[in-house]
Amino acid sequence: MKPHRLCMTHHLVLAYGLHDHLQVFKPRKATSEDFLQFHAEDYVQFLSNITPDKQQQYMNQMQRFNLGEDCPIFDGLFEFCKSYTGGSIDSAARLNHQLSDIAINWSGGLHHAKKAEASGFCYINDLVLAILELLKFHPRVVYIDIDIHHGDGVEEAFYMTDRVMTVSFHKFGDMFFPGTGGIEDIGNSTGRYYSVNVPLQDGIDDNTFTELFKFVMQKVMAQYQPGAVVLQCGADSLAADRIGCFNLSLDGHAECVRFMKSFKIPILVTGGGGYTKSNVARCWANETAVLLNKSLAKDIPFHDYYFEYYSDANYQLRIHSTSNIDNLNTRAYLDSLKQRVGTNLSSLDNAPSVEFKEAPPESKLPEMDEDQLNPDERYGLSSLQIQPSSPVRAFV
Numbered sequence: 370m371k372p373h374r375l376c377m378t379h380h381l382v383l384a385y386g387l388h389d390h391l392q393v394f395k396p397r398k399a400t401s402e403d404f405l406q407f408h409a410e411d412y413v414q415f416l417s418n419i420t421p422d423k424q425q426q427y428m429n430q431m432q433r434f435n436l437g438e439d440c441p442i443f444d445g446l447f448e449f450c451k452s453y454t455g456g457s458i459d460s461a462a463r464l465n466h467q468l469s470d471i472a473i474n475w476s477g478g479l480h481h482a483k484k485a486e487a488s489g490f491c492y493i494n495d496l497v498l499a500i501l502e503l504l505k506f507h508p509r510v511v512y513i514d515i516d517i518h519h520g521d522g523v524e525e526a527f528y529m530t531d532r533v534m535t536v537s538f539h540k541f542g543d544m545f546f547p548g549t550g551g552i553e554d555i556g557n558s559t560g561r562y563y564s565v566n567v568p569l570q571d572g573i574d575d576n577t578f579t580e581l582f583k584f585v586m587q588k589v590m591a592q593y594q595p596g597a598v599v600l601q602c603g604a605d606s607l608a609a610d611r612i613g614c615f616n617l618s619l620d621g622h623a624e625c626v627r628f629m630k631s632f633k634i635p636i637l638v639t640g641g642g643g644y645t646k647s648n649v650a651r652c653w654a655n656e657t658a659v660l661l662n663k664s665l666a667k668d669i670p671f672h673d674y675y676f677e678y679y680s681d682a683n684y685q686l687r688i689h690s691t692s693n694i695d696n697l698n699t700r701a702y703l704d705s706l707k708q709r710v711g712t713n714l715s716s717l718d719n720a721p722s723v724e725f726k727e728a729p730p731e732s733k734l735p736e737m738d739e740d741q742l743n744p745d746e747r748y749g750l751s752s753l754q755i756q757p758s759s760p761v762r763a764f765v
């Protein structure tokens with residue numbers, strides 16, 4: 370399965386010539402064993418065997434694992450999971466081994482998947498598995514989620530630990546999916562205060578979103594001092610998304626990426642949701658450029674595949690939005706969010722330490738030789754990993 374929006378992103382990255390500044394790798398496919406680091410065995414087993422023609426026979430399990438409506442069974446489902454998850458785990462391993470300072474996997478970011486349950490078109494949670502990989506080397510990891518939906522699967526996985534701080538900015542209320550992520554959800558047990566939720570109302574715009582994002586993330590980074598960052602860049606928080614209700618422009622969304630890059634800490638950047646395909650591709654190509662310190666021409670260069678999709682905004686790198694969603698996030702509401710989150714963060718112990726008693730087994734990085742890859746096949750990939758031409762020296 371090659372989702373359109375990922376192919377479009379890929380071809381737009383190529384059209385802008387950004388691949389000349391990237392190291393592009395074909396990631397290893399993740400295995401069932403990798404999945405079991407987080408997911409339940411019976412769930413993984415079922416995913417590996419189920420096919421569209423067999424689902425009628427297994428209605429009980431289909432229900433138990435929440436498969437069907439939002440999470441349909443399609444041909445090649447398990448291979449699809451292996452591909453996007455392999456990209457995220459390999460990215461984490463490259464960061465761990467200091468082979469890259471920044472890694473991108475636009476095909477990853479499936480943040481809703483639970484231990485034994487699919488949710489919101491997420492089957493295997495590549496983010497959780499990548500974070501587990503990072504935790505082998507780093508005492509503390511920060512996970513940030515700017516998809517319009519709450520990053521519930523990742524939050525749930527690390528709700529009881531202080532080794533991962535999850536921070537999610539999302540639409541909350543009006544029965545919006547998945548319905549979790551209230552400001553009062555702050556983690557439990559050792560993880561108390563290590564889950565941060567920033568619940569937002571319809572229509573948030575660039576100024577208010579980026580102001581809030583920077584306020585929260587500045588505090589998180591100062592207080593928690595993570596060794597690595599995972600940033601889920603779901604593009605359904607953009608204006609004119611088919612199911613979203615925010616008002617972010619490409620620049621507003623990308624400003625979050627630019628801001629997190631400025632901390633010069635190893636970072637894995639992934640995709641996520643996004644339902645207006647042309648804008649998803651614009652968003653992620655633009656953010657690839659931001660991570661490379663490049664700026665892109667406003668006019669999208671002509672290219673062979675999918676070019677016609679960009680007619681919606683006159684073939685330009687911008688979002689054409691006809692809707693006028695009012696920003697329901699009042700100044701008073703935003704200030705109250707800042708105050709609540711600020712108070713919670715100041716309740717934290719400063720940067721909890723971890724004693725590594727025994728080195729955990731590392732994920733093996735595949736031998737990757739770009740020259741031996743079939744360029745046609747490589748260009749069909751939806752995963753990119755990059756190293757800036759002048760690498761950020763984040764490691765000392």
Ligand SMILES: [Zn+2]
Pocket residue numbers: 516517518603605641642643
């Ligand atoms: Zn989403």
